[in-house]
Amino acid sequence: xxxxxxxLWQHATSLLHGLLSLPFIWLLWALFNDALGANxxxxxxxxxxxxxxxxxxxxxxxxxxxxxxxxPELIRFRRILGLATFFYACLHLLCYAWFDQGFELNxxxxxxxxxxxxxxxxxxxxxxxxxxxTSSNSAVRWLGGKRWRQLHSLVYVLPLFALxxxxxxxxxxxxxxxxxxYACILASxxxxxxxxxxxxxxxxxxTA
Amino acid sequence: MxxxxxxxxxxxxxxxxxxxxxxxxxxxxxxRMVAAGCLAGTGAAWAxxxxxxxxxxxxxxxxxxxLAGAQARDTPTPYKNASTYNNFYEFGTDKSDxxxxxxxxxxxxxxxxxxxxxxxxxRFNLEDLLKLSAMEERIYRMRCVEGWSMVIPWVGYSLSExxxxxxxxxxxxxxxxxxxxDPKTMPYVGSRILSWPYTExxxxxxxxxxxxxxxxxxxxxxLPSQNGAPVRLTVPWKYGFKSGxxxxxxxxTENQPATAWNKAAxxxxxxxxNVNPNVDHPRWSQASERRIGDGGILAKKIKTLMFNGYxxxxxxxxxxxxxxxxx
Numbered sequence: 001x002x003x004x005x006x007x008l009w010q011h012a013t014s015l016l017h018g019l020l021s022l023p024f025i026w027l028l029w030a031l032f033n034d035a036l037g038a039n040x041x042x043x044x045x046x047x048x049x050x051x052x053x054x055x056x057x058x059x060x061x062x063x064x065x066x067x068x069x070x071x072p073e074l075i076r077f078r079r080i081l082g083l084a085t086f087f088y089a090c091l092h093l094l095c096y097a098w099f100d101q102g103f104e105l106n107x108x109x110x111x112x113x114x115x116x117x118x119x120x121x122x123x124x125x126x127x128x129x130x131x132x133x134t135s136s137n138s139a140v141r142w143l144g145g146k147r148w149r150q151l152h153s154l155v156y157v158l159p160l161f162a163l164x165x166x167x168x169x170x171x172x173x174x175x176x177x178x179x180x181x182y183a184c185i186l187a188s189x190x191x192x193x194x195x196x197x198x199x200x201x202x203x204x205x206x207t208a
Numbered sequence: 209m210x211x212x213x214x215x216x217x218x219x220x221x222x223x224x225x226x227x228x229x230x231x232x233x234x235x236x237x238x239x240r241m242v243a244a245g246c247l248a249g250t251g252a253a254w255a256x257x258x259x260x261x262x263x264x265x266x267x268x269x270x271x272x273x274x275l276a277g278a279q280a281r282d283t284p285t286p287y288k289n290a291s292t293y294n295n296f297y298e299f300g301t302d303k304s305d306x307x308x309x310x311x312x313x314x315x316x317x318x319x320x321x322x323x324x325x326x327x328x329x330x331r332f333n334l335e336d337l338l339k340l341s342a343m344e345e346r347i348y349r350m351r352c353v354e355g356w357s358m359v360i361p362w363v364g365y366s367l368s369e370x371x372x373x374x375x376x377x378x379x380x381x382x383x384x385x386x387x388x389x390d391p392k393t394m395p396y397v398g399s400r401i402l403s404w405p406y407t408e409x410x411x412x413x414x415x416x417x418x419x420x421x422x423x424x425x426x427x428x429x430x431l432p433s434q435n436g437a438p439v440r441l442t443v444p445w446k447y448g449f450k451s452g453x454x455x456x457x458x459x460x461t462e463n464q465p466a467t468a469w470n471k472a473a474x475x476x477x478x479x480x481x482n483v484n485p486n487v488d489h490p491r492w493s494q495a496s497e498r499r500i501g502d503g504g505i506l507a508k509k510i511k512t513l514m515f516n517g518y519x520x521x522x523x524x525x526x527x528x529x530x531x532x533x534x535x
Contacts, residue, residue, distance in 0.1 A: 031505065037304060038293030039356060040505045041498065102508055107493075115491055172354075172491065174401045174472065175301045 007073035016077055020084040023051045024091070041099035048092040053162055053182055055085035060159070060189045067196075079135055082155075086132040089125055096121075117168035124161030127154055156193070159186035257345050259361040261428040262287040268425035270343035270363045275418055277444075277521040278346035282499075285358040287427050289501040294434045295352065296453055297401055298387075298394035306434035312393040313454065315438040324384075324460035327375035334438055338424060341369040345428070346421060348444035350451075351483045351516045357497045362442050363425030366418045376412070376460050383415040384408070384465035385441055386457035402468050408452040409465035409479065410443065413525055419444055419518060445518040447481045478535040482526070483516035487535050 006012060027047060030036045036043040059081035066074045096118075101108045112119045131152055133139070140148045163186060167179045257272060264287070273279065296306035299313075318334040332340075343363055351357040371383070389405035391397045397404045414420060421442040424431060431437040436453025443451050449469055459465070469477035476490050485495045496509040515522050526534075 038289035038500050039303070039498065042356075044505070099505060111493065114488065114493060172476075173297075173301050 004071060004073055007071060007076065013076060013080060016080050020055070020080065020087075023047070023088075041095070045092065045095040045099065048088050048095055049166070052085055052088040052092050053166065055081060055088055056158060056162055057182065057185050057189070059085055060155070060186065064189060064192045083132060083135060086128050089128055092121075093125055117165050120161050120168065121165040124158055124165060127157055127161065131155060156190065159190060162186075257361065257428055259284050259345075259347070259427055263429075264291075265429040265432060267428060268343060268363045268430050270345040270425070270428070273344035273346040275344070275346065275366075277419055277518050278344070278348070280347045280349050280359055280517070282347075282349060282359040283502070284347060284361055284427075285499075285501045290358055290360055290426065291432045291435060293358075293500060295354075295448065296434055296436065297399075298389065298397050298404070298406070298454075299434065300396055301401065307432075309395060310433035312395075313388075313433040313437065314390075314393055315433065315454075318438050318456075320439065320455055321457045322370075322374045322460075323457065325377040325380035325462060326460050327377065329374065332370075337370070337422070337439060340373065341365040343424070346442075348419075348421075348442060349516050350442075350444065350448055351497055351512065353447035353449055353477070353481065353489065353494075355492060355494070355497055356500055357510075357512075358500050361427055362421060362423040363428065364421045364423035364439075364442065367420045367422045367441065368416045368418060370422060370458075371416060374460075379462050380460035381412055382461045382464050383410050383412060384457075384459040384461055385410075385452040385455050386459065387452045388454040388456050402472050405456075406452060406468045407465065408441070408450055408467050410450075411464075411525075414443070414522075417522060417525065419521055445483055445515040445522045447483060449477070450481050480526075480531075480534050482531065482535075483512060484514060484531055484535070485512040486514075487532050 027036075027044060031040060031044065034040075059078060062074050062078045062081065066072055097103055097108065101111065112122065131154060134143060134148065134151060143151065163179065163183050166182065167176065170176055170179055257270070261267065292307040293303045294306040295303065296310065299306040299309040316334070319331045320334075320337060321329075321331050323329050342365065344365055345361055345363050347359060347361045349357060350360050385408045387406045387408075388394070389397045410420065421444075423436075423440050423442045424438060426432075426435060431440065436451075436455075439455055440453045441451045441455060450467075464479060467477075467479060469481075470479055483494075488494050494512055497512045498509050499507070513519070
């Protein structure tokens, strides 16, 4: 099947790298060409947040897609997608610390207390850190497959933080249409795992 | 010694030399003359607007206002920003939505109905409103409750001019402003974000304050639809949402009127909503603001001023009031 051959093509990962950097390149271009509107700081903060959420949706879709479409080759792309999520989350945090808070640590601490959605976002970022730090092959070897998988099941709490962060941010304008779209996507991706888990715990496992 | 040697800048009598600080004052003196309207006869020629017309819409001529506080020294926000970054929820909740969607707004014919506790209720056509008082250009700071601000040259006159015409009764304590809610031309009227029509209100003394402005234009031209054409309110010392856009009705009441954002979230948006750096929004700080169009992305936020910098003019309206309770 040409589709599966394409997935195994050696440059497919580079192609994905390129694709995932397009939003970043576009934002940089827009920044230097005055194409971010009247409030470029806000535009950058929001779009890096949007792209974090979008990447999270895609990376969480890898496993269900592998199963449903019977294309185990997709696993090749999971790490890149995960790291792209982390990359946009870093940019998002940088935008906040730089443009919104001017790197004033005192102001940031005050702001954390003031705005619940800020600390939810921060907490989400904190949970992402160990995942990003243990994404290399050597980290997998060092932890051992089982422990690595256990650690990386932390990814399942990220949708919760991301969605609450987004929801609370939009609460000021009662404008939840987009929040619900992301919530539906992420909820169905999580529900798939729950369904698999229930199914597997009811079926008789083959021994050894 | 027939030929005098040049001693350069050499004066025998030092008292003849105009001191530098006096010399420098002549500019200031002229400026003050203009501002104070001393050059009344030639005033129109002298007092040219400091802001260039963008050349997008019909011109709306005005004299430069001499009212105290009406000429903010801050650099005016570029027209492009002021006309593309708007909150006008009838046309969408994104800041760019109004500029994209508001072209459907029909501003002609337009009238404003005056009702409630006045001796002379009735309906004013837009043409009559435009002629009701002399148009003035006033440069006001505009602080949004969300934490950003602009500096906008408005064209219009004090709302008090209209209020005096309709002769409020002694029982009129508040003024309610009702804005257009036309589902045919405003795609988001009917959405559940706010209850429509969008209404706002002021206490009578706030409405009568000369800085409170009925605006018909900005940057020397009629208002763009997304900025609240054809007539809106401008209250420079309150958060921007207090200044209703596209006004169709002004009602004089005895009781404090309900206001759109207060109905939506009473603990977040009070009736007064005066700009106040010491009273935070429950969900964010109001101590500083981002000035739109100023110095690019790395420009630092600026400190928010009490009553948006209009404390000298309006502070006495709130003497003795607890502003953290009456936020």
